[in-house]
Amino acid sequence: MDYLVRAVATDGSFRIFATRTTKTVEEARQRHNCWPVAAAALGRTMTGALLLGANLKGEDILTIRVLGDGPLGAIIVSANANGEVKGYVQEPQVDLPSTPEGKLPVGAAVGKGHLHITRDLGLKEPFTGSVELVSGEIAEDMAHYLTISEQTPSAVALGVLVDTDNSVSAAGGLLLQLFPNADEEVLQNLEKNLAEFPHLSSLIKEGKTPEDIINLVTKGLDIKILESSPVCFRCNCSRERLEDLLIGIGQEEVSAMLEEQGGAEINCHFCAQQYRFDAGDLQRILERIKEQTK
Known part of the structure; x- marks a missing residue:
């Protein structure tokens, strides 16, 4: 089962979320008949939406629009407070050569442009923040958005592993957000753990849980797991x-x-x-x- 875990530092210096989204992303890939680079870009954006939407309440909705000038076109994703996410990529059948490191070229497929995040909290007007895309790799762009637009220093890791038959074999994400009271020792510990952090999709492929991932990032620090909740692909069309x-x-x-x-x-x-x-x-x-x- 795909699920998301919320945790906080016991000293209140940071909060952290981790999720496994393998089945969720695979369902999106099948529905839209995505080729690998599109599956990776859409899957990262969907996973990011679930992480950013982890604190939504009631009928709140979060929408992410990645509007790049690359061959994928627009990526539109929406998540709600129940851990349900839906999304699509404008051009799902895009094929580009792998990067020199052998990775899917998500950044090149997304291109340059803007990231828009809208939070509809049931008020008169939804709040939308926008930033320029830093890399098109999605995780770095979301971290940049949170730091610049919401003034919350954040680390974001998103991973989607696509198999040789085009199916998604592992997907998930991590979001770490610092609070103003975080002291230097906590920061150094987190920086060290993040520097040693393996590829997230590889961890999920190995069978590591969201709890395991949180423990890896917070090694040497005291945390409290608050709750875990299911996540899934679900559309409310009818x-x-x-x-x-x-x-x-x-x-x-x-x-x-x-x-x-x-x-x-x-x-x-x-x-x-x-x-x-x-x-x-x-x-x-x-x-x-x-x-x-x-």
């Missing part, structure tokens, strides 16, 4: 929602679909679920539109 969308686009557009195509086929961007509306469905929708405009 036939009813898309029917409301068709009503919203108006009589002229729906009439054109009916006359020219005899129906409509709509795909949800986030989960690739396909919804078919036949001529009878569109006729009924047109009647609903007419009722509303009386």
Whole structure:
């Protein structure tokens, strides 16, 4: 089972989150038929959204938009307070040569551009912060965002391991955030542990749990595990929602679909679920539109 663990330093100097997202990312890869570099970029962004959304409450929603000029196009991901995440990459079938180190070239596939993070906390206006992409590798960009936009010094590690058959064999992430009262000894200890920290996806592939990962990063420091909670891929699209969308686009557009195509086929961007509306469905929708405009 994929899950996320929250922990804090007993002296209140930092908080840390770790998650395993292997099945979550693999489901997204399958739904969108992602090739390896797209699976890695989308998986890192989804994992990052779950980590950043770990403190959401109630109906709060966090949305990440990675808008680069690389061949992947936009990456859009949304997570909620229940540990549910959904997302898509604009161009899921992108193939680029590996880096000289033999890694997937996520940075090159994302390109230059901006990272936008929106927190909808149920207030009148959602809060959106934006920064320029530092590398396009996602983790470094998120750490840069947290430090610059939210003034919270942070370390972020995100990993997605894609197998030779294109399936995701390991995925997960880590988020460490320092509080102003962190003393020099704590900082030095964390810096040392992070410098020795192996590739996160390799740890998950070996069977290490989120708790194990937290213990590796906080070795020599006292922490308290607060809770663990499941995470998963889940989209809230439905036939009813898309029917409301068709009503919203108006009589002229729906009439054109009916006359020219005899129906409509709509795909949800986030989960690739396909919804078919036949001529009878569109006729009924047109009647609903007419009722509303009386």
